[in-house]
Amino acid sequence: MSVSFAKSVSVIAMSLVLAAPMSLGSDPKVATDDAGDLILAQAEPSAPAATPEVDESALRYFARQGDTRRLEIEIARLRALYPDWVPPTDLLSAPPQTDPELDAIWDLYSQGRLAEVRQKIAERQSADSGWSPPADLIDRLELAEARERLINASDLKQYDTVIKVASEKSELLTCSEVDVLWRVAEAFAQTNREQRSFDTYRYVLTNCENPNERLATIQNASKNLSRSHIDELLKLERKTAGIGEFEPFRDDLARAVVAEAGEDEKVVVPAEQLTRLEQLAEREKKASDALLLGWYYLRRENIDPAEKWFRQAFEAEQTASAARGIALVLIEREKFADAEGIMYRWRADDDDSRSVYLAAVANLLGTEPRPALSPDVLSSIVTEVAAAKDVIAANQLGWYARAWQQHETAKAWFNLALQWKSDDEEAAYGLGVSYFQLGQTAELAAMKQRWQGRSERIQLIGTEAQAPATTAPMVTPPQTATAAPQTAAPAPQTVQTAPDVRVRDTSAAPPRPSTSAPQVATRAPQTRSSSTSYRRGCSDFVHPETLAPEAALARGWCLMDLNRPLEAAQAFEVALRSRTDRVRSDASYGQSLAYLRAGLVNEAAVAATKARQEPSRTIELQTSILAERALGAFERGRYAEALLALDQRAQIAPERVDLMVLRGYAYMKLNRLGDASRVLEAAAGTGNRDAIRALADLRNQLNGQ
Structure with a gap:
């Protein structure tokens, strides 16, 4: 130029x-x-x-x-x-403009088509040597x-x-x-x-x-x-x-600094910026600002302001992050039941939420004296611990079962924890204590041999110097995710608790329907030998991999008689390798029943498809699986999915009264009150107490509108 x-x-x-x-x-x-x-x-x-x-x-x-x-x-x-x-x-x-060709070139330029501009200029200069752009x-x-x-x-x-x-x-x-x-x-x-x-x-x-x-x-x-x-x-x-033009930037700068400090306690936040963000959070009531402050204070173990900001964030917007913050505060205050309760809804949202939920669970189970948890709560805990393969929570379930004198269940949990983490000393110690309680001296001796030189307290099991078998110390939940979710593994039988139950939700909720496997689930096919002889034969530990398929099948039914469904499922898995159609069919049927008894519905559904079944068995398993799926969907707040499962079940079997009650509650949750009234009135007509109570809940809801 x-x-x-x-x-x-x-x-x-x-x-x-x-x-x-x-x-x-x-x-x-x-x-x-x-x-x-x-x-x-x-x-x-x-x-x-x-x-x-x-x-x-x-x-x-x-x-x-x-x-x-x-x-x-x-x-x-x-x-x-x-x-x-x-x-x-x-x-x-x-x-x-008196030059249309030049005007067209300018038009190309205005559209950003620069290469075409060059081309048009060259074409015009070639056609008109006297023209210059x-x-x-x-x-x-x-x-x-x-x-x-x-x-x-x-x-x-x-x-x-x-x-x-x-x-x-x-x-x-x-x-x-x-x-x-x-x-x-x-x-x-x-x-x-x-x-x-x-x-x-x-x-x-x-x-x-x-x-x-x-x-x-x-x-x-x-x-x-x-x-x-x-x-x-x-x-x-x-x-x-x-008002300064950079005020929005100053606000964002304060947010960025506090956010960094929420992840690293070594970061120092200038008092001016901390005050600015607190004033912003109070004035604008944004959940995101309150969360930043909550994590900042929690990282510095300043519990009171952390709880204040987390609860403000939760009031503004109910999110998994806010629930995690509140739960972590409650864990710090040793209010483990409250922490488990608030995290249950969010447990599957992400890895962080699952970690906090499992930390609350582990601490809740380890509370002394042992809390009396309802079967529903324990069932939920079992499912989540199995899905996450969480060793710490599995160990705590083992100690919890032992506290209620359920040594077989305790053994199953400690054994499962060792499968997930073979070098976990806590699980090995718990398993050793279970062997001692059950009089399984050979297994205890083998355990001591494996851990010789690595754990003194395992060597002392069964001696006068044995340390008290108590729970593990308090579990500190991570503030960030520590593990990705893994494929769910079979969970031991749900621990039976004291008669007291805990109600998870004070709003109208259905009683848990009887969705367990049919009574025939406790009876093996007539082809197996007397259960009495096998009951004696399966009381001791035998690795199922050492058995022939037919023997593994018999052992599986024996373990079902002893109410040890997870061990039974492993035995049935070996039996599935048989070349005989009848044995494979019985093994598939038995494994599906075992998983149903353990509360693992998805695994039960997979097991049911591993071999061809008789039509009566197919219907039997499908009705139980669909009933469990309906209940699980309802408990997760997925009411439309619950109704879909109930509809699918109704196509193959009459609907029981308890499932009619579940259907009525699902309609209520979806605000389909007319459908709810129709179903619950029919159920209440049978005299069923749960149906009558559900109908009363519906009428209260209608009167409150």
Whole structure:
């Protein structure tokens, strides 16, 4: 371009010239001069130059097209090139363009089709050797191509190229090209020239007027500059009616610092920023702000304010994150039942929620004296512990079962924990204690042999010096996820508890239907031998892998008679390898029943498909599986899924009264009160107490509307 920049050319352009490689032809003396001296020299007035003729063709074209944005950019560009130039006032009243071909070229340019612009120019010059494109068109085309190269280089993180292109086309470095300035600033920062990056941002905030771009500039700078440089830029803030334009950024900065401190207790948050965020949270009541404060205080073990902010977040928006925070506070306060209760709804949302739920469970089970948990709560706990393969919670279930004198169940849990983590000393110790309690001396001796030299207390089991067999110490829940969810494994039989039960929800809820396997589940097919002889034969431990399929099948039914469903499922798995169709069918049937008794519905459904079944057995298993699925869906709040499972079951078997009650409650939850009334009135007509109570709940709900 023949006309050079006047004194309003940005300091950034000079900085770019200094940053450009020597191959660009820059004067070595200039390249080594002090940048501050050059900036001062640029600020000095220059000798007046002759006013050149300004090409306003692009300006008039954009005015005719009504392209306000490009019109403003062109005016800004011409003012930067020609400081004494004044925009004409007759842009919109200008006569129509007399050169349609040139007008078409401008149209291509305005659409950003730069390669086609070059092509059309070349075609016209080839057809008309006396025609030359307007200088302004060429200038703008070269500028647009440079902008495109710069943006592409920036997107590809080719930062040296960004700086090179900008130094060659300093006309890009104006307030009308703020995005280019941001990219140049980033390039400086990424090539270890933070001072020049700072100068670029400072230029924008000193010279540019657009409020949104100014706010975006300080936000962009925060990604590339140190805190000290950000503080310097904040001094350039402008105020309107006493309110600073960077207040939203200051709020976000406070959020970012507190969020970082919520993950790292070593981070120190300035009191001003902590107070700012607390005032924001109180004023705007955003759940996200309250959560940041909750995690900040919890990380520093400041429980009272942590609970305050977590509960405020939960009131604003019920989320898994807020529930986790409250649960962690409750665990710190040793209110484990409350922590389990609040996390139950969110237990499967993500890894963090599952970890906190399992920590609450482990601590709840380990409470002394042992709490009397309802069968429903224990069933939920068993399912989640098995799905997560959580060794700590499995151990606690073992100690919990032992406290209620259920040594076989305790043994099963400790054994399962060892399967998940073979070197877990706590599980090995618990299993050893169970062997001792059950009089299984050979197994205890083998356990001691395996752990010789690794655990003194295992060696002392059964001696006078044996340490008391108690629960593991309190489980500290992780504040971040520690393990991804794994495939669910079979869970031991649900621990039976004292008669007292705990109600999970005080709102109307159905009693748990009788969804266990049919009574025939406790009877093996007639092909097996007397259960009495096998009852004697399966009381001792025998690894099922050592048995032939037929013997494993018989042992599986024996274990079912002893109410040891998980061990039975393993025996049935071996029996499934038989080459005999009858044995495989019986094994598939038995394994499905075993998993149903253990409360593992999905595993039961899979087991039922492992071999062909008689039609009566197929119906028997399907009705039990669908009933369990309906109940599980209801307990998870998935009422439509519960109804779907009930509908599927109703297609193959009559609906029992207890399942009619479950259906009625599902309709109530979905606000299908007419359907609920129809079903519950029919169920209540049988005299069933649960149905009568459900009908009363429905009427109370109707009266409350």
